Amino acid sequence: MRMYDLIAKKRNGETLTEEEIRSMIDGYVLGEIPDYQMSAMLMAIYFKGMSDTETAILTDAVAHSGDMVDLTPIQGIKVDKHSTGGVGDKTTLVVAPIVASCGVKVAKMSGRGLGHTGGTVDKLESIPGMRTTLTEEEFFEVVNTTGLSVIGQSGNLAPGDKKLYALRDVTATVESIPLIAASIMSKKLAAGSDCILLDVKTGSGAFMKTLQDSVTLAEKMVAIGEHAGKKTMALITNMDIPLGNLIGNSLEVIEAVETLKGRGPKDLTEVCLNLASGMLWLAGKGTPEECFAMAEKTIADGSALNRLAAMVKAQGGDPSVILDPSLFAKAPYEREINAVKKGYLVHMNTEQCGIASSMLGAGRVTKESLIDYTAGIALKKKVGQEVEEGETIAVLYTSRQELFDAAEEEFLKAVTIADEKPEEEPLIYARVT
Ligand code: URA
Incomplete structure (x- = not known):
């Protein structure tokens, strides 16, 4: 089975067979299929998708590429x-x-x-x-x-x-x-x-x-x-x-x-x-x-x-x-972030909030980065709440003062304040069984 043919098949929107998917994953894990061919296959899947059956087979093949943990020594339902x-x-x-x-x-x-x-x-x-x-x-x-x-x-x-x-x-x-x-x-x-x-x-x-x-x-x-x-x-x-x-x-x-x-x-x-x-x-x-x-x-x-x-x-x-969580070590530095104007907090770009926290040291820049466990953000106001100009909306924490400016800029970009109170969004949208 040539990887070239499988890539072409998926590129043309056809369905891969069980044998084709399993041999592709085995070959890739063993290093017999190079990254450049697998990259082309991934892009073909990105554009052409996979049927439910193909997805289930791919999942099973990837699951079996390593250990299948046997939890039977643990009593009861897990x-x-x-x-x-x-x-x-x-x-x-x-x-x-x-x-x-x-x-x-x-x-x-x-x-x-x-x-x-x-x-x-x-x-x-x-x-x-x-x-x-x-x-x-x-x-x-x-x-x-x-x-x-x-x-x-x-x-x-x-x-x-x-x-x-x-x-x-x-x-x-x-x-x-x-x-x-x-x-x-x-x-x-x-x-x-x-x-x-x-x-x-x-x-x-x-x-x-x-x-x-x-x-x-x-x-x-x-x-x-x-x-x-x-x-x-x-x-x-x-x-x-x-x-x-x-x-x-x-x-x-x-x-x-x-x-x-x-x-x-x-x-x-x-x-x-x-x-x-x-x-x-x-x-x-x-x-x-x-x-x-x-x-x-x-x-x-x-x-x-x-x-x-x-x-x-x-x-x-x-x-x-x-x-007694007051025993946790505390960040040596903190900075208050204040509302730039009066109004309602209508949106918080959550990805940017996460990036700002990471920039304070809570996340990794490279795989080897050491995490600052005390770093992060305490939100004092959330979407839907009214704020006065100059009122504190969040506090940033870090062990490295020099990280504040960039993180503050990122956090402020995430926050939108406007005149109209926004509608409350549900916390749970749906249950899928
Ligand atoms: N988390 C995962 O484990 N895999 C993905 O592809 C995306 C999120």
């Missing part, structure tokens, strides 16, 4: 969650302990920050002593004793995706719905849980900027999950404004803890309760309403907070910062 990425998205830190408190296991592999979006593993590493690399035995042990564990992705989980993603990143082929669906779901299938809850973000801070694209992506991913025998559901959630009020690594852990104490921002709390109840519903714990009430109870009685502290302790971290 539920995974995946967010397509956003700004201020600390939901895993809230949702996983809630679900574990209700008796459903969460054995989760998470990612690091990517572009303007933050990553759960970086956030967890802002906790002193916290280990996010565990052996398989340690991982199973932590889940069996505390009900949950969140670690970084193991080196051999879907290595085909790692190679393909790096190529897509430099060939302008990331924004393809079948390629995104196959990339995300290959890792979810390889990670071994029984059920998968997908949080598909939509809006200016998401990879999918329109609701229609987000729904299409969600439908594709749910179909792939179900086809692979996993109970799968997606929620389409708002990423047109940052989630919660804090952006940055330790800042987001602090806000997650506040939410587990019942004192979190309304938007973050509502999204987390919906995600958690979706995971509980997938695990067969009751009706959606019963699952929502169950999730709320774990916040009210403190059990979810204690679960998070137990997981942190089991992974070598200092649980005292979870119980």
Whole structure:
């Protein structure tokens, strides 16, 4: 089977067979197919798309390019969650302990920050002593004793995706719905849980900027999950404004803890309760309403907070910062950002907010960059609120004063103030099953 012929076939809008897709992925992972031919194929897929069957086969082939994690040493039903990425998205830190408190296991592999979006593993590493690399035995042990564990992705989980993603990143082929669906779901299938809850973000801070694209992506991913025998559901959630009020690594852990104490921002709390109840519903714990009430109870009685502290302790971290987040190290420098005029905050370009936070040191400039865990942004006003001229709308934090000017400029570009109060947008747009 010549790669040249497969490229031409896809370029002409034809459908690839199972044998063709599997041999292409095997050949690419083994290094027999060069990057330039795979790049041409990715661009052909970008323009011509893939059928649901082709996408499902591609996902399965990429999932099987490395280890398929066997979670059977962990007792009970295991539920995974995946967010397509956003700004201020600390939901895993809230949702996983809630679900574990209700008796459903969460054995989760998470990612690091990517572009303007933050990553759960970086956030967890802002906790002193916290280990996010565990052996398989340690991982199973932590889940069996505390009900949950969140670690970084193991080196051999879907290595085909790692190679393909790096190529897509430099060939302008990331924004393809079948390629995104196959990339995300290959890792979810390889990670071994029984059920998968997908949080598909939509809006200016998401990879999918329109609701229609987000729904299409969600439908594709749910179909792939179900086809692979996993109970799968997606929620389409708002990423047109940052989630919660804090952006940055330790800042987001602090806000997650506040939410587990019942004192979190309304938007973050509502999204987390919906995600958690979706995971509980997938695990067969009751009706959606019963699952929502169950999730709320774990916040009210403190059990979810204690679960998070137990997981942190089991992974070598200092649980005292979870119980008392004022113990987290603070950024040595802060700068207030004030409204340039009176009016309503009508829009916040969320991608630019994420970039501004990254410019303060919360994200990486290169793969080798060291993260400033204390850096980030505290939003004092959000979309829909009225502001006076000169009133503080945000506070920037960093360990390096010289980073303030550029980050402030980026943040101010993200904010639009106008005379008319904007209409409130929903937090949850749709549920795809
Ligand atoms: N996240 C992924 O894991 N893959 C994509 O293609 C896009 C977002």
